[in-house]
Amino acid sequence: MNDRVENTMIQEARHFETDLAVIGSGLAGFAASTFALNRGIRTAQAGNTGAVAYTTGYLDLLGRVHNEDVCPVTDPWQGLRQLRQSQPLHPMARVSEDDLRAAFREFTSFISDCGIIYNAPGQFNATALTPAGTLKPTLCVPATMQAGVDALARKARCVIVDFKGLRGFSARQVVANLKDTWPELRAERVLFPEMETGEIYPEVMARALEVPAHRQALAERIRAVVGDAEVIGVPAVLGMHNPDLVMAEMMRLLGRPIFEIPTMPPSVPGIRLREMFEQVFPQKGLVLIPQQKVDKVVFNADDLQLSLSDNFGPITIRAKAVILATGRFLSGGLTAAIDGIREPLLGLPVTQTASREDWYHLQYMDKRGHEIHRTGIEVDDKFRPLGENGQPVNDRLFAAGLILAHQDWIRGRCGAGVALASAYKAVEAVQELLR
Template sequence: MKRELRRVETGLAIIGAGLAGFAASIFALRRGLDTAQLGHTGAIAYTTGYFDLLGVMDGRVLDEPWAGLDALREAEPAHPFARLGNDEIREAFEIFTDAISDMGIAYSKPGDHNLSALLPSGVAKPTLSVPATMLPGVEAFRTGAKTLIVDFPGLQGFSATEFKVNFAASWPALSVCRIEFPGFEGQQLYPEVLARSLEAPHGREPLAEKIRAVLDGAEYVGLPAVLGMHAPDEVHADMERRIGARLFEIPTIPPAVPGIRLREMFERELPRRGLVLVPQLKVSRSELGADGAVHHLQGPLEDLEISARATLLATGRFLSGGLYADQAGLRETLLGLPVVQPSGRDNWYRRDYLDPRGHQLNRAGLETDAQFRPLDAAGAPVNPRLFAAGAVLAHQDWVRQRCGAGLAIAAAYGAVKAAAEMLNGSA
């Protein structure tokens, strides 16, 4: 069979299907740009579902992330956050959480303070915005409410007892109960499968009934994040009604439901809003020219050639494939862009894994200018039509600083703004 060649022309091509890529699509569509998003899924299934802005600086947990950003700009002027003001970052964050709430997964409004969100280990995490299905957990922890944590035998790495024991000192009113997940007794459980089993109302009552039976006056019930895939807020509300207590989800080991939900929602909703989405295919080659770039993808039945007047790289780091390391050094995989990196492998990682300063390798990445354009070795933009956002950027440590979502959203906002200005100016 002869392979077809399909050609697509677009204003902005966004490469990468993680949080930064989807955020960029939302911002680009909002600006009325003709937008295509390409590339296979990044590390989005690894998210807890919590959207951090800035949770930790110098090993210290931050209560006020906005003041933290001001301090960060002073301390780390090369950090991508330093390219934007707090008003822009706040606007970006709000547009993003409003947009996903509109598309079907409600998130709490970003406020002035960090929330103490719950991790399955029984440790609290500073974050800015959480899914509505997880928000009651933040409240329960803040108020120390009488709370029952439920876990399921067969769901690996989620122990209600571990959660309770580690929170016990600050949250004594916790109790735990292990119940068999109805319909999946005596087997290994996968959160994604459980979530889909709760999509239909008839799947919910047997679980609700079991929880009701062990409630014992608990005001809140916490359980692993499995409350539905496509309409979690509806499943959540219905389960609260059935159980007769406030209910919240707690993140699980990946691949985890909160990230899969986001990905499926973006893939479902954004094309309806005008995005040309080419998911699950990797861009094999890109050519940069004076008028834009051509991106090549090989599908199962056809080849694709996307001509774009501007391109935004949101290809992520090593796990997502945007960066690659060999014994000699790091490289950017799609265009061979220069990567800012520590000199020599001995400087990549510190000797102590959990050194509070973080590893220097995590701060390697693409150097960009104020318009989020990758720079060449001489410090000039590689191409006026090329932009970058998200974890691929240098001078940040999103894991340790608890700033992954904030970085993805803010940099996508800044890069799309710059791309729109360039496209509108050169149109």
């Protein structure tokens, strides 16, 4: 009884008035809020924990045009021209090259300014290392991973170091997969300071390396195995809030470049981005309601209202426009049931195969990809979701990111491309509406 009284006492309804509400805190939601802030649009963002914590940290524009293509795309801008021809309904096919370049430039420069340095988008894809030691094309990499891209390109004398007790990352596996093309690569294992026994986790290691004494201790252990290596690769654990400083300090202590390789999810580079946005956005005036799901959206004649709640009670957000960036199945933006796929928040029509039998081909590794990975909602050129009648559901409703139909971002290696392109155009359309 006392508990209940106490609980009632701290519950307090909160209400926010704003111009734009963003639903979702994956890359698309964060990018939409970034673009909105840069344009002076008053914004509130609400999002549950999402797939951003799984991402490698690489920002892919386009790595493959057709599912069956054997070779990855080296010039993604050229690839986009082909994509426009062959997949005109692909969300990135609706966005001009200039806008795509601008979106990548603006996003990478924002996060760099906020403390996680990324390279600006260039003309060509970089070839980057995956957690398993395979290679993937990507456009922008965090500065903590750049030395790995460079070392791979010149096949430098390199040692990959892993840590006893860290699952899902094996230096030996990376070396085994790359040895044929990168002969000067070798593997070593060390004990992570003060985490010498049992299982250890990248997130905890990254936070530990924010402390100078831990860096010093780790550098001593790595120094013992570094031999004649010109450059050192480690799993992505070089700090959580100051990765560039941690990397620079490790470089100083070891006297040679050190780089990160992404680990299996949940991955530090994604958590870094999420924590950075959660810290920076409120400082820049954005109302952020993290780790919560929006339950309801009601559209009125002149505005709309979002409802959600957290531990402190119910929250309502009244806005002039809303961007839906709730992702696909992993994040709950779409749900799959025996009788079909739904968009659960607004009940938007979902483009999908006629039958559940057609979601997947028989072979998991089928080169054509699986139809379920193209499922999603339809939008017009302003990224407004369309109803059954092919018309925008509401002039105040926009959508961005993986929830959009006609893109298989996994095979296309275009996760960030879809997210940034659609968020950029959706915010542009919101700005027009607000005018």
